[in-house]
Amino acid sequence: MRERASYMASPNIQRVSHQWVNQIAPLFVLVATTVLVGCAGDKSILDPAGQAARDVRLIWWIMLSFASVVFTAVIALWLYAFKRKPVERTPAEERRIARRWILGGGIILPVSSIAALLAFGVPAGQRMMPVPLDNAPxxxxxxxxxxxxxxxxxxxxxxxxxxxxxxxxxxxxxxxxxxxxxxxxxxxxxxxxxxxxxxxxxxxxxxxxxxxxxxxxxxxxxxxxxxxxxxxxxxxxxLPRDEFDTWLSARQPEQLADLASQGNSNALAAFQESCASCHRVAGLSDSGEGPDLSDVGGRAALGAGVLPMQTGAITYWLTHHQTLKPGNRMPAHDDMDDATLETLGNWLEGLNP
Ligand code: HEC
Known part of the structure; x- marks a missing residue:
């Protein structure tokens, strides 16, 4: 124990500690800047497109600011602990000071900061709850x-x-x-x-x-x-409300069934034989094992975002889906010839109401 105390007090160790802080500070700024620069784009909570997201962003900034203040204070205290000259205190004084730290840092600070966070967080969460409205949304x-x-x-x-x-x-x-x-x-x-x-x-x-x-x-x-x-x-x-209504009405089952039935008879037969057990196409099949394909030609991407939709994309999916999205639950159709898969792909691409 005595050995450890003198080791901590060694001036060499103190110098090394300060050097370490000097080296780490620019690195920290660099990493923090890089990380924060990445906080833009499609999946950024810092770029809200609605009120609920603005609430979340506000809470995020409050939490970050508060955490930064706490972090800076802890680091400052840590450095101060290295620098400060030893003070002679009686054991009773030591205990009183320790108790003050435990009460302040261990109880008052966390309780007041969590209460402050809840004051922002609870109303924000409340606004995302589906409470009844006059016009049902x-x-x-x-x-x-x-x-x-x-x-x-x-x-x-x-x-x-x-x-x-x-x-x-x-x-x-x-x-x-x-x-x-x-x-x-x-x-x-x-x-x-x-x-x-x-x-x-x-x-x-x-x-x-x-x-x-x-x-x-x-x-x-x-x-x-x-x-x-x-x-x-x-x-x-x-979409604006009227375009959304048009989008919905184009997807009524009878219209989708009409569209699907216009397909090439080889494609329809191959679908019934190899795909209908897992996929619904309105008017043809009704399984929910895989995604509904009644309007698949109108999607922006396939495989939940792995392959952007363009001419030939569905055929490509049919032949490469296990490489595009390893482990996905659709079996490889190696037993089907490429021409049939292409016919299927072309027909599915036409399901674009
Ligand atoms: C055993 C069930 C099963 C069979 C049989 C099956 N699929 Fe699938 N299919 C799936 C599953 C599950 C997915 C979702 C894969 C994923 O994205 O994780 C899928 C995804 C797809 C997609 C992409 C849809 C989208 O919205 O991204 C297409 C297109 C597709 N299948 C076409 C076919 C065709 C054509 C056949 C017949 C040759 C077929 N599937 C046979 C289960 C199946």
């Missing part, structure tokens, strides 16, 4: 699957609309998202709108979000859910 159900998203519009005029791996929502009005999961825990998160919220099997969680204006946002799963987790993203298209 649009409801969008989102169900997480390993590793794709099922999306439903239960209140669409004319009947429920089903799609996958994309959300289209109206601008400038609250939208209630009812989220759950078909298998493991996922988390629903549109960083620029607010959130996030867990998607749990057997339970429906609700969150109210609103986008200020039309545009394209990105959603991302925020809970590790297995090998395909990193590839669980999707675009969120925000």
């Amino acid at each position: 649009e409801v969008i159900e989102v169900i997480g699957h390993q590793w794709w998203w099922e999306v439903r519009y239960p209140n669409a005029e004319g009947g429920e609309v089903v799609t996958a791996n994309q959300i289209v929502m109206p601008a400038g009005e609250p939208v209630d998202f009812h989220v759950s999961s078909a298998d493991v825990v996922h988390a629903f998160w549109i960083p620029r709108l607010g959130g996030k919220i867990d998607m749990l099997p057997g339970r429906v969680n609700r969150i109210r979000l609103e986008a200020d204006e039309p545009g394209t946002l990105v959603a991302q799963s925020a809970e590790f859910s297995g090998v395909g987790y990193a590839h669980m993203s999707f675009p969120v298209e925000v």
